[in-house]
Amino acid sequence: MARAGLSQEAVVDLALQAVDEGGPTALTLAAVAARAGVAIPSLYKHVRNLAELRALVSVRIMNELSDLLTEAVLGRSGDEAVRALMEAWRAYAVRHPHRYAAIIQAPDPATAQAGERLIGILLATLRAYGLHGSAAVHAVRCLRAMAHGFGVLEASGAFGLPEKLDDSYDLLVRMAISRLRTAR
Amino acid sequence: MARAGLSQEAVVDLALQAVDEGGPTALTLAAVAARAGVAIPSLYKHVRNLAELRALVSVRIMNELSDLLTEAVLGRSGDEAVRALMEAWRAYAVRHPHRYAAIIQAPDPATAQAGERLIGILLATLRAYGLHGSAAVHAVRCLRAMAHGFGVLEASGAFGLPEKLDDSYDLLVRMAISRLRTAR
DNA sequence: AGGCATTGGCTAATAGCATTAGCTTTAGGG
């Protein structure tokens, strides 16, 4: 029998595909195996169990987001960088709502590391405001809470009113920026 | 055989208990039935299926939160009201992290209604700033994104650094308030 | 080239879950 030529990478790819199409609850070993054209137990050769697969998916998503944020702040600084960062963040959540909804996982070492990378990007962006140490940490947490909260709510359809979401997000970003400038 | 004397209310009570102890994934018909001292299929006399039970739990949680927020703003207005509101919100998420994590559900009519009640409270609180119509809607969305984002991240243990979370949240609230005052 | 260990696939079996069907018993109102 010809081998399918799977790998952990490939399995995670297919898992992401499943998430994109059916949301986080559609990430099932059966769905991934079907996509791979393989029997379910074969997946255990590449992944310890479903929990690990979920963690791997989460890490992949966080890294994807980190890449986009890095690209967004390249060549910018200060308010402009923060605005670009926040816009890129939301753009990712809007473009891949299901994927974004799958980002939250039980805390485990692998995802923690991916999360630290994300935080590092934010910290670097805030250096332009002269924020270091604890002040920067607090500011980063605020940016995360804002972007993540908006992303989660938007992705889950919690904003039902007809007002434009772009305008709401714009206000949110201005809330962040104005305080950052004075919080030096 | 003596009846257990269940009701939809009682089933939701037990479901909430299960969520509190084991998180959203612990909300299973088996767990609820065990708590009720009843066979699993008996639950279907009180609840259409697991999805409906989840929605009912979500509604219950949102209403609980709404009650707390209402109480928090009673007798206050303006900045003080917003600060009390945000503090109460976070306090709920901290006190019941698992419960808070179970709040997000697929959009359905019942939860939508509970969500509108929450939004109504926020809108009323913002009236003190002279915010009406669209401006108020945008501001409400920002408050929701901030409080919810922080709550989700804190409840899931995403804030690992030693800096005090109280201070981070305080900065977040100040970000909101300062812009609200000038956004009239 | 040939042997052989490693690897990646398989089938079969188990156990937990939700859901449905259909039966029995309880409780309470005429």
Add this chain to the structure above:
DNA sequence: CCCTAAAGCTAATGCTATTAGCCAATGCCT
């Protein structure tokens, strides 16, 4: 006192993850 509606039950189905153990393909080493 009956008898109907509600609330419980058991049994059966089908989906899920997971484990055990088998077999074939791959590729390295001589």
